Amino acid sequence: MSTETAIRVGTDVVAVHQVAESVERFGPRYLQRVYTEHEVMSCRGTxxxxxxxxxxxxxxxxxTIKVLRxxxxxxxWRSVEVRRHSEGWCTMALSGHAAALADQAGIADLAVSLTHDGDMAAAVVVALCRSETGPHEGGEDA
Amino acid sequence: MDETIRTILAEHGHLPVEVAKIGDEDDLYQAGMTSHASVNVMLALEDEFDVEFPEVMLRKSTFESVAAIRVALGELTGS
Known part of the structure; x- marks a missing residue:
């Protein structure tokens, strides 16, 4: 029995002004359909x-959804959560269907990096996938 | 219904092309609609048609064309 590893990478960019428009147009309903309470609480300031x-x-x-395929x-959207830690760095936390997809893909770990500058915000997510393979794959153990 | 869908796409789809030039079956994502824009389209459709898209309908294919949106709304409104 051996363990194979693979890496998946996902990335995305979002226009900040479009998010500002969504908050203004749809208010709490937009926030509640897309973000968790923790995420909304983490986004403070002007x-x-x-x-x-x-x-x-x-x-x-x-x-992350690109990584989950x-x-x-x-x-x-809420089952894919960005958890902000007190020191400022972030991790991804999955639940529900997202967690099930991660299990199916053998995703053992997820890393995320967020950034924004001017009107653009972006994120990169890296997943480490592990799958066990053996000499009797598909058959019974001796 | 189609005219309302197109009005919402024009207002919330952030498409780089005129909605009038998009065919019923044309792929809206290939036309430039982003995932975030599709959330706005969904919320605007919910407001306009007094429906709520359940999680199982939150797939890209639900919002991939005018025709697909019409079918989804038909399921939700029973029309």
Missing amino acids: PAVKAASLAARFAAKEA PAGHQPD
């Missing part, structure tokens, strides 16, 4: 700063 932080998180969600329906 409306412009908050929009940039939300945009980076949306980019991270989309980058869903064949059917996409995971709920």
